[in-house]
Amino acid sequence: xxxxxxxxxxxxxxxxxxxxxxxxxxxxxxxxxxxxxxxxxxxxxxxxxxxxxxxxxxxxxxxxxxxxxxxxxxxxxxxxxxxxxxxxxxxxxxxxxxxxxxxxxxxxxxxxxxxxxxxxxxxxxxxxxxxxxxxxxxxxx
Numbered sequence: 001x002x003x004x005x006x007x008x009x010x011x012x013x014x015x016x017x018x019x020x021x022x023x024x025x026x027x028x029x030x031x032x033x034x035x036x037x038x039x040x041x042x043x044x045x046x047x048x049x050x051x052x053x054x055x056x057x058x059x060x061x062x063x064x065x066x067x068x069x070x071x072x073x074x075x076x077x078x079x080x081x082x083x084x085x086x087x088x089x090x091x092x093x094x095x096x097x098x099x100x101x102x103x104x105x106x107x108x109x110x111x112x113x114x115x116x117x118x119x120x121x122x123x124x125x126x127x128x129x130x131x132x133x134x135x136x137x138x139x140x141x
Contacts, residue, residue: 008069009052017108018053025086068112076101076117
């Protein structure tokens with residue numbers, strides 16, 4: 001039986017920049033990684049290794065067809081503050097049912113990152129105002 005998604009992996013030629021984005025702008029923490037025979041890092045959220053970064057060897061182009069992945073939060077205003085503090089552009093909007101919010105940004109590799117808050121209608125007024133004031137969509141982030 002499948003219980004949920006264990007982790008996502010990003011293969012990149014920009015390991016340091018990608019690490020800095022996910023630790024600085026998103027708030028993940030570097031944690032234990034087994035001694036694989038290739039470079040990389042494991043980034044933790046909630047005490048779990050949820051994002052694996054792999055240093056792409058020369059000549060290997062990262063490949064894949066994943067559109068985006070989402071991190072869960074219970075504090076959207078804090079996440080938006082963190083993105084702003086890191087100088088990361090984003091778009092934030094209420095979920096269609098009004099029971100939370102979603103924010104979208106891109107990492108240094110162009111991967112679309114979503115941050116989802118499903119904590120009821122407690123979306124910040126700042127996020128609501130920005131959602132109304134922008135015509136940007138996740139595709140234009």
